[in-house]
Amino acid sequence: MSATxxxxxxxxxxxxxxxxxxxxxxxxxxxxLAATISLFVAMASLGSVLYTGFFSAQVFLNLLVDxxxxxxxxxxxxxxxxxxxxxxxxGSVVALTTMVSAALVxxxxxxxxxxxxxxxxxxxxxxxxxxxxxxxxxxxPFIVTLAGMFLARGLCYLISVDSxxxxxxxxxxxxxxxIPLWEDASLSISALIAALVLLAAVFIAHCTPFxxxxxxxxxxxxxxxLMGLPVRRTLVGVYTLSGFCSALAGVVFTxxxxxxxxxHATGLELDAIAAVVIGGTLLSGGVGYVAGTLFGxxxxxxxxxxxxxxxxxxxWWTRIVVGVLLFVxxxxxxxLVKRTSTSS
Amino acid sequence: xKHPRSAFGASPSRGRHLRPGEAGxxxxxxxxxxxxxxxxxAAAMRHRLAWPLITLLLLLAVNTAFNASFLHMEWRDxxxxxxxxDILNRAAPLVLVSLGMTMVIATRGIDIxxxxxxxxxxxxxxxxxxxxxxxxxxxxxxPLAILAALGIAxxxxxxxxxxxxxVGMQPIIATLILMVAGRGIAQLITGxxxxxxxxxxxxFLGSGYLLGLPFSLFIVVAVFTLLYLAVARTALGLFxxxxxxxxxxxxxAGVQARRLIVAAYAFCGLCAGIAGLLISSNVKSADxxxAGQLLELDAILAVTLGxxxxxxxxxxxxxxxxxALIIQTLTYAIYSLGVPPEINLVVKAVVVFVVxxxxxxxxxxxxxxxxxxxxxxxxxx
Numbered sequence: 001m002s003a004t005x006x007x008x009x010x011x012x013x014x015x016x017x018x019x020x021x022x023x024x025x026x027x028x029x030x031x032x033l034a035a036t037i038s039l040f041v042a043m044a045s046l047g048s049v050l051y052t053g054f055f056s057a058q059v060f061l062n063l064l065v066d067x068x069x070x071x072x073x074x075x076x077x078x079x080x081x082x083x084x085x086x087x088x089x090x091g092s093v094v095a096l097t098t099m100v101s102a103a104l105v106x107x108x109x110x111x112x113x114x115x116x117x118x119x120x121x122x123x124x125x126x127x128x129x130x131x132x133x134x135x136x137x138x139x140x141p142f143i144v145t146l147a148g149m150f151l152a153r154g155l156c157y158l159i160s161v162d163s164x165x166x167x168x169x170x171x172x173x174x175x176x177x178x179i180p181l182w183e184d185a186s187l188s189i190s191a192l193i194a195a196l197v198l199l200a201a202v203f204i205a206h207c208t209p210f211x212x213x214x215x216x217x218x219x220x221x222x223x224x225x226l227m228g229l230p231v232r233r234t235l236v237g238v239y240t241l242s243g244f245c246s247a248l249a250g251v252v253f254t255x256x257x258x259x260x261x262x263x264h265a266t267g268l269e270l271d272a273i274a275a276v277v278i279g280g281t282l283l284s285g286g287v288g289y290v291a292g293t294l295f296g297x298x299x300x301x302x303x304x305x306x307x308x309x310x311x312x313x314x315x316w317w318t319r320i321v322v323g324v325l326l327f328v329x330x331x332x333x334x335x336l337v338k339r340t341s342t343s344s
Numbered sequence: 345x346k347h348p349r350s351a352f353g354a355s356p357s358r359g360r361h362l363r364p365g366e367a368g369x370x371x372x373x374x375x376x377x378x379x380x381x382x383x384x385x386a387a388a389m390r391h392r393l394a395w396p397l398i399t400l401l402l403l404l405a406v407n408t409a410f411n412a413s414f415l416h417m418e419w420r421d422x423x424x425x426x427x428x429x430d431i432l433n434r435a436a437p438l439v440l441v442s443l444g445m446t447m448v449i450a451t452r453g454i455d456i457x458x459x460x461x462x463x464x465x466x467x468x469x470x471x472x473x474x475x476x477x478x479x480x481x482x483x484x485x486x487p488l489a490i491l492a493a494l495g496i497a498x499x500x501x502x503x504x505x506x507x508x509x510x511v512g513m514q515p516i517i518a519t520l521i522l523m524v525a526g527r528g529i530a531q532l533i534t535g536x537x538x539x540x541x542x543x544x545x546x547x548f549l550g551s552g553y554l555l556g557l558p559f560s561l562f563i564v565v566a567v568f569t570l571l572y573l574a575v576a577r578t579a580l581g582l583f584x585x586x587x588x589x590x591x592x593x594x595x596x597a598g599v600q601a602r603r604l605i606v607a608a609y610a611f612c613g614l615c616a617g618i619a620g621l622l623i624s625s626n627v628k629s630a631d632x633x634x635a636g637q638l639l640e641l642d643a644i645l646a647v648t649l650g651x652x653x654x655x656x657x658x659x660x661x662x663x664x665x666x667x668a669l670i671i672q673t674l675t676y677a678i679y680s681l682g683v684p685p686e687i688n689l690v691v692k693a694v695v696v697f698v699v700x701x702x703x704x705x706x707x708x709x710x711x712x713x714x715x716x717x718x719x720x721x722x723x724x725x
C-alpha cells in the first residue's frame with residue numbers, strides 16, 4: 001500500500017535530476033518521512049518481540065479502525081499546513097457534527113440519509129466561512145480558527161449540555177458492521193472511509209492543479225501570485241476542504257462513539273497537528289506528503305497500543321512520548337532546513 | 345503574515361487618509377460646523393486603547409443596567425466586598441498570563457504552552473506542600489515549594505525560548521511540544537490524581553486579604569509595575585519592539601535579539617507559574633489534566649483585545665490588562681444576566697470575530713467604501 005501511495009510523490013521529486021541519479025542519491029527531503037516510517041517499523045517490531053499477540057493483522061488494522069477519524073482530520077489539516085496556515089477548529093467541528101447528528105436523529109426523528117449530507121454541508125460551509133475571513137480580510141489563520149473553535153464548541157452546548165446517546169438502527173448497525181479481509185481480520189466502515197479519503201487526498205495533492213497550487217502557495221505566496229495561480233481561491237478551498245474533512249470525521253466519530261457530546265474530541269486539533277508534523281510536513285508550508293500524515297497517525301496509534309499492551313504504564317505517558325517525538329521530529333526538520341539552506 | 349498587502353484592492357490606509365478637515369470637508373460643506381467636535385472625538389478614537397476601553401465600559405454599563413448593585417462596594421469583616429473586587433480577583437491569573445504573553449507576542453512569537461505550565465506549577469506546589477489532612481504541616485517549607493514551582497515554570501519558559509531563539513523553531517510548534525507533553529508531566533507529578541491541599545497558610549496566596557484587598561491583586565500590581573518600569577523606563581521596550589518589527593534589522597542594529605526572545609519566553613513561563621500558584625491556592629487543589637485549561641487561548645484573546653497585533657512589534661501592557669478584564673467582565677455579565685453559561689463560548693467567539701475584523705485594515709477600507717459610496721454618489725454632477 002505504501003508503494004502505491006509514495007509513487008506520485010517520488011515522481012514529483014525526481015523531476016530536476018535524472019531518475020537514475022535520484023535513485024542512487026537519497027533526497028534529503030524524504031528524510032523526515034523515512035525516519036517516521038522506520039521508527040514505526042521499529043516500534044512495531046519492538047511490540048511484536050515484547051508482547052505476545054501483538055504481531056497480528058488485527059492489531060495493525062485496529063490502528064486504522066480506532067484512529068479513522070484522526071486520519072480524516074489530519075488529512076484536511078495536512079492541506080491547511082501545506083498552504084502555510086493552521087486550523088484549530090477541527091476538534092470542535094467534529095464535536096458539533098456529533099451533536100447536530102445526535103440531536104436531529106434522536107430528538108427530531110430525522111432520517112440519517114438527510115442528516116449526514118446536512119452535517120457534511122454544515123462543516124464545509126463552516127470551513128469556507130473561516131477561509132473567506134482569512135483570505136478576504138487578511139486575518140491570521142490562528143486567530144480566525146481559534147474563534148471558529150470557540151464558536152463550534154459553544155454551539156454544541158447551545159444544543160445540549162449533556163451527552164445525547166444515539167439509538168438509531170442505522171448508526172448502530174454501521175458501527176458494528178465489519179468488512180472481513182482475510183481469515184479473522186476485518187475493517188470497519190469508518191476505516192474504509194478513512195482509507196478512501198487518504199487515497200483521494202494523495203490524488204488531489206499530487207495530480208490536480210489545486211494540489212499543486214497548495215504547494216506553491218505554501219512555498220511562497222507572492223511567487224504563486226506572480227505565477228498567475230489562483231491563490232485566493234486556493235486559500236479558501238484549503239479551509240473548506242479542512243472543514244469538510246472535520247465534518248466527515250465527525251460522522252465517523254458518531255459511528256465510533258454512538259453519541260453526541262460537546263466534550264467529544266477535545267484536543268483533537270493538537271493530535272492532528274502532531275500527526276502532520278511527525279509525518280514530515282513542514283509547518284512553514286510547502287513541503288510534505290499526505291502519505292506521511294498516515295504514518296504520523298499510525299505512530300500516535302502504535303504508541304497508545306504499546307502502552308495498553310504493557311499495562312503497567314499510565315495513560316499520561318502517551319502525552320509525554322508524543323511530546324518527545326514532536327520535539328525530535330521538529331529538531332530533525334530544523335537541521336534539514338539549515339543544511340539545505342546552507343548548501344544552496 | 346505572508347499576505348501581500350499591496351497586491352489587492354484598495355490601499356489599507358485609505359480609510360485613515362480621508363480625515364475630516366482634509367478631503368472630506370471639501371466634499372460636504374453643509375456639515376462643516378460639526379467638524380470641530382468630530383475631529384476631537386476622532387483623535388480620541390484613534391488612540392490605541394480607545395476601543396478596548398469602550399468595550400470594557402460598555403460591558404460594565406450592561407452589568408450595571410441589569411444589576412443595580414453591581415458597582416456597590418462595602419466594607420465587611422475588614423475586607424472590601426463587591427462585584428468589581430470579585431472580577432479583579434478572578435481575573436488575576438489571566439492578567440498575569442496575558443502580561444507574559446504580551447511580551448512573547450511583541451517579539452513576533454506566541455506561547456500556547458502557558459496552560460500546561462500553569463498545571464505543572466500547580467502540581468509541583470501541591471506535591472511539595474503535600475496532603476496532610478490536619479492542615480498544619482507541609483512536606484517541605486512553603487517558601488521552598490513556591491520557589492520550586494516558580495523555578496520549574498521559569499525552566500519551562502526557558503526551554504520554549506531556547507527552542508525558538510536557538511534552534512529556530514516556529515513559536516507555535518516549539519510551544520506545542522510543551523503544551524502536549526506538559527499535561528502529561530503534570531499528571532506524572534500528581535500521579536494522575538487531583539491533589540487536595542490542606543495546608544492553610546498556602547491559601548493566603550489565592551484567597552487571602554491584605555489591607556482589605558485580595559492578596560492576588562497585590563501580586564498582579566507588583567508584576568505589572570516591575571514590567572512596566574522595565575519596559576517604559578529602560579530601552580528594553582524599544583528593543584523588544586525592534587525585534588518584533590524586524591528581527592534581522594534589530595540584530596544588525598546591535599540588539600541582542602536572541603537573548604531578548606529567550607527572556608520573553610522565560611518571563612512568560614514565570615508569569616504562568618505565578619498564575620498556577622494563584623489558581624491552585626484558590627481552588628485548594630491541583631489537577632494536572634484540567635488546571636489552566638484553555639488559558640492560553642484566553643490570554644491570546646486578551647492580548648489581541650488589548651490592541652497588540654499578533655504580528656509583533658507594537659504592544660500595550662495596559663491594553664492586555666484591559667483585555668483580560670474584558671474577558672472576566674464578559675464572563676461575569678453572562679453569569680449575572682442569567683444567560684446559560686454555555687453561551688459564554690459563543691459570545692467569546694463573536695467578540696473575537698468582531699475585534700479581528702475591526703483590526704483588519706482591509707475590512708475597515710471596505711466599510712469606509714460602503715459608508716462613503718452614497719455620499720460620493722450624491723456629490724457627483
